[in-house]
Amino acid sequence: MRETGRSGCPINLTLEILGDRWSLIVLRDIMFGNRRHFREMLAKSDEGIASNILADRLKRLVERGLLSRRDDATHKQKAIYSLTEMGIALVPVFAAMGEWGRRFLPVTEELSIRAELLSEGGPALWERFMQELRHLHLDAPAPEVSVLNELTAAYRAALARRQSATA
Amino acid sequence: MRETGRSGCPINLTLEILGDRWSLIVLRDIMFGNRRHFREMLAKSDEGIASNILADRLKRLVERGLLSRRDDATHKQKAIYSLTEMGIALVPVFAAMGEWGRRFLPVTEELSIRAELLSEGGPALWERFMQELRHLHLDAPAPEVSVLNELTAAYRAALARRQSATA
DNA sequence: GCAACTGATTGCAAATTGAAACTGGTTTTG
DNA sequence: CAAAACCAGTTTCAATTTGCAATCAGTTGC
Numbered sequence: 001m002r003e004t005g006r007s008g009c010p011i012n013l014t015l016e017i018l019g020d021r022w023s024l025i026v027l028r029d030i031m032f033g034n035r036r037h038f039r040e041m042l043a044k045s046d047e048g049i050a051s052n053i054l055a056d057r058l059k060r061l062v063e064r065g066l067l068s069r070r071d072d073a074t075h076k077q078k079a080i081y082s083l084t085e086m087g088i089a090l091v092p093v094f095a096a097m098g099e100w101g102r103r104f105l106p107v108t109e110e111l112s113i114r115a116e117l118l119s120e121g122g123p124a125l126w127e128r129f130m131q132e133l134r135h136l137h138l139d140a141p142a143p144e145v146s147v148l149n150e151l152t153a154a155y156r157a158a159l160a161r162r163q164s165a166t167a
Numbered sequence: 168m169r170e171t172g173r174s175g176c177p178i179n180l181t182l183e184i185l186g187d188r189w190s191l192i193v194l195r196d197i198m199f200g201n202r203r204h205f206r207e208m209l210a211k212s213d214e215g216i217a218s219n220i221l222a223d224r225l226k227r228l229v230e231r232g233l234l235s236r237r238d239d240a241t242h243k244q245k246a247i248y249s250l251t252e253m254g255i256a257l258v259p260v261f262a263a264m265g266e267w268g269r270r271f272l273p274v275t276e277e278l279s280i281r282a283e284l285l286s287e288g289g290p291a292l293w294e295r296f297m298q299e300l301r302h303l304h305l306d307a308p309a310p311e312v313s314v315l316n317e318l319t320a321a322y323r324a325a326l327a328r329r330q331s332a333t334a
Numbered sequence: 335g336c337a338a339c340t341g342a343t344t345g346c347a348a349a350t351t352g353a354a355a356c357t358g359g360t361t362t363t364g
Numbered sequence: 365c366a367a368a369a370c371c372a373g374t375t376t377c378a379a380t381t382t383g384c385a386a387t388c389a390g391t392t393g394c
Contacts, residue, residue: 006214008275010268010282011195011261017272019188021382028178038341047173050383055342065271077340077391086271094178096263101177104232104253105184108175115177188351205372217352222373244360244371 017064022049026057027066027087028094031133032114032151036080037072046111061087082137091126091133095119110158114151121147184231189216193224194233194254195261198300199281199318203247204239213278228254249304258293258300262286277325281318288314 006012018024025047035041038058042051058081061067066087072078098115101107107115118125129147134140136148173179185191192214196202202211209221225248228234233254239245265282268274274282285292296314301307303315 007278009213009278010265010272010274011191012214013272013274014264014268015188015191021182021186024178024182046176047179079341089267089270093263093267096260097181098177100256100260101181103256105177105180107177107180111174111176246372
């Protein structure tokens with residue numbers, strides 16, 4: 001693994017951790033898709049990540065402090081991956097990237113509906129979402145309303161709309 | 168399905184353009200350092216980008232629409248790279264990444280002062296900065312005050328502080 | 335006992351990266 | 365005018381990374 005040492009610029013240091021094609025995809029699936037196990041991330045990946053790449057990225061993200069890994073009590077070989085505060089704090093980065101992608105790139109409707117809601121909700125919604133992630137990943141108390149449920153419901157509705165339209 | 172792509176997710180599509188170690192570094196130097204020529208980016212790069220990588224990334228970013236390239240009237244071999252609206256619209260992404268990096272990574276003070284100002288200024292400052300970039304890169308009218316000057320002055324002041332402290 | 339499932343690892347070809355030298359030309363300097 | 369410096373890249377080549385398929389060893393449910 002390459003050692004650090006390009007510069008102390010925040011953008012550069014962020015890129016040294018997240019500047020590749022897969023790290024943010026893995027984090028996105030954990031954050032928005034609530035994928036917590038290896039096989040789940042592997043099988044349900046829209047982008048078709050290879051198992052060696054997934055294993056490598058999970059290991060790196062745990063090493064760098066964005067994820068934590070613990071054993072699953074129900075299965076001795078199952079590992080549960082959770083976001084740390086460092087991972088949860090990426091919500092505004094995802095929101096900014098999602099908004100930019102939605103504006104300039106050929107996104108599909110059902111996959112961009114969550115980005116749209118996140119963008120429209122603004123920092124207040126992001127903070128509620130982060131509270132919910134702290135509940136799901138860090139044993140924080142449960143929030144009153146679930147932002148994730150809203151996002152997922154909107155996604156499913158958009159998906160259903162598209163499928164009935166092309167049926 | 169898409170021919171060359173992986174999925175229509177905004178995050179994925181954004182990563183297909185910006186998901187590598189150098190693209191955002193190049194854009195950062197053009198945006199915050201006002202580097203407009205090849206040699207300028209090559210020589211003044213804090214991270215020491217190689218010339219073949221820089222050439223490749225500039226070509227790609229022009230192809231994808233984040234930069235434009237034109238000849239310099241003062242020098243027949245000089246090329247001027249400019250941000251397009253698509254490139255300028257990355258300001259909030261840089262702000263979010265900078266804030267995250269500043270919070271969790273071992274940044275150096277003088278290289279993170281601009282990120283700090285951008286973060287504290289919020290969306291209102293970002294919009295003023297983007298207006299200024301439209302002036303510098305897209306022939307828009309000049310804004311009353313220069314955000315870039317403020318950022319650069321703060322960077323230079325921090326640099327001078329550090330150099331006098333370690334002298 | 336055994337098939338399915340678990341988080342990975344291995345082997346291999348292809349693509350990408352990075353450092354340094356080099357190219358063909360233009361502009362500045364002495 | 366000639367040498368030096370400057371210009372945007374390109375070339376070369378070794379090392380690394382990626383992507384894919386097959387495989388692994390242990391665990392679980394039946």
